[in-house]
Every structure is written in structure tokens, then in C-alpha cells.
Amino acid sequence: xxxxSQNPRHKITKRGQNVTFRCDPISEHNRLYWYRQTLGxxxxxxTYFQNEAQLEKSRLLSDRFSAERPxxxxxxxxxxxxxxxxxxxYLCASSLVLVNTEAFFGQGTxxxxx
Amino acid sequence: xxxxVQSPLSxxxxxxxxxxxxxxxxxxxxxxLLWYKQEKKAPTFLFMLTSSGIEKKSGRLSSILDKKELFSxxxxxxxxxxxxxxxxxxxxxxGGGGSGTYKYIFGTGTRLKVLA
Numbered sequence: 001x002x003x004x005s006q007n008p009r010h011k012i013t014k015r016g017q018n019v020t021f022r023c024d025p026i027s028e029h030n031r032l033y034w035y036r037q038t039l040g041x042x043x044x045x046x047t048y049f050q051n052e053a054q055l056e057k058s059r060l061l062s063d064r065f066s067a068e069r070p071x072x073x074x075x076x077x078x079x080x081x082x083x084x085x086x087x088x089x090y091l092c093a094s095s096l097v098l099v100n101t102e103a104f105f106g107q108g109t110x111x112x113x114x
Numbered sequence: 115x116x117x118x119v120q121s122p123l124s125x126x127x128x129x130x131x132x133x134x135x136x137x138x139x140x141x142x143x144x145x146x147l148l149w150y151k152q153e154k155k156a157p158t159f160l161f162m163l164t165s166s167g168i169e170k171k172s173g174r175l176s177s178i179l180d181k182k183e184l185f186s187x188x189x190x191x192x193x194x195x196x197x198x199x200x201x202x203x204x205x206x207x208x209g210g211g212g213s214g215t216y217k218y219i220f221g222t223g224t225r226l227k228v229l230a
Contacts, residue, residue: 004156031207031216042118042202042220043157056209056217091156093218100146100164101207103218105156 004106006092012112013082020078021109025094032075033103034067035091036060043091049075050097082113116141120203120221128229131193135224137203138185147179147186150202152223157202160188193228200225 005024013019025032030051035043046065048056051072061067064082069075079086089110093103121136139147146164150157161170163179163186170177174193179186190197206218 033217035220040222042120042204042222043218045217045219048217050216089155095207099207100162102148102159102162103206104159105150107155 004092004094004104006090006106006109008109009107010110010112012114015084015113016081018078018080019082019111020076021090021092021111023075023077023092023094023106025074025092026104027073028096029094029104030072030097031095031103032069033093033095034075034077035093037089037091037108038087046077046090079111082111084113087111087113116205116208116219118203118205118219118221120201120224122224123222124225124227126227126229127193129194131228132189132191133193133226135188135190135201135203135226136185137187137221139203139205139219140184141205141208141219143208144181144205145207146205148204148206148218149177149186149188150204152200152202153198160201190226193226195228195230198226198228 032049034046037043049069064080067077089108091108092106095103149160161177166181177188200223202223204218204220207216209216
């Protein structure tokens, strides 16, 4: 098992373009999380999946953001009509379905909107 | 609203010093408190604490939880330059019950710089 995998690692895009990121969680982990992290801040929760069901979306997730986990395995996060304020590190994490358990993070996708 | 507050925000020490990082929390349905180390990219897991007064240790790092006073500390003894990183505190997974949702809530982190 190689841990949580995210790609691309870096993405530079022009304002107004759409971008899509992919996350492959640890294989036996049914829970999957997306977080956003900006400089000097801790990770901020965006959305959570259990298997293929998206069970919570943060208020940070505007209508331009959509996430999917179609077969309960990998997940994608799409940002439409990107804005400069979307520039951040997007982190994916996964965990087991346990009451007390840690989440394992991927290396993140750093998005720069120019 | 659930929240995690870490202090100090940043810290500069010399190799060999001992540091204590603080984390306080307010959460409606506490399950566990977690510490992560973030160097360049992914936060890497250090400790998970669920019970008060039981110290977790890993080499020069140790951590303890006080569920009555709602805080935790992370100690690093004999610091090395390789300890330079952002240390994140989180509580979670919060949620559950009828909502079906679980998430981890993070503090802003403490940026530690260890000088040679």
C-alpha cells in the first residue's frame, strides 16, 4: 500500500478555467475527506465521503466546487471558473470507519490561479 | 461552533532546547485529539489521544491530554533541526450520530524552527 495519492501535485491555471484534482485513498479506507490549506493556516474542511455518499459539504464549498466519489474508491474535486482566491493547497485524506481513528493525508495538490 | 486553538503560533529555538506546544479545544462530541507534523506537504500523523492523563511517547516526542480542562500539550525534548515543521493539532472525527458525517477540525498550527 502506497498511502493516499493525489495528482497532479501542482497546477497553474488562468482565472476562469476549470480544474480537476484526483485522490486515491488507502484501499481499505471507506472515509475520504477533502481539505484546503492556505499559507499560515491549518487545513480547513471542505467535504466528506463515506463510500460513494457525500455526507457533508462545508460552507466554504461554493457552487463552483463539486466533488465525487463514484464507486467509493477514488475521488475527484472540480473547481469551475477558478478565481485567484482559490489558490491554495488541496489535501485529501482517508480513514477507516472507526470511532477513534487517524486520518492519513496525501501530498496535496497546490493550485495557483493567475 | 467546534474549534481548536494552538499556541504559540510560532517558535524559534536552538538545538537541544525543549519545547512545549499547546492545543485547546471546544467540541460538542469529543472522540480523540490528534497531533500531526507538516514539513513541506502532507501532514504526517504523530499521536492520537483519547484518555486523560495517559502520556503517549515516541522518541523525543510526547503528548498528554486533559479532557477536564480541554487541552493537550506536545513536548519535544533535545530538539534537532529536523524537528523544524508546523505542528498541527486536530480533534475528530467529530460528527456522527444521526448526521452520518465525520470530520477532523484543525488548529492553525505552531510553526517551529530549530536553529543549529
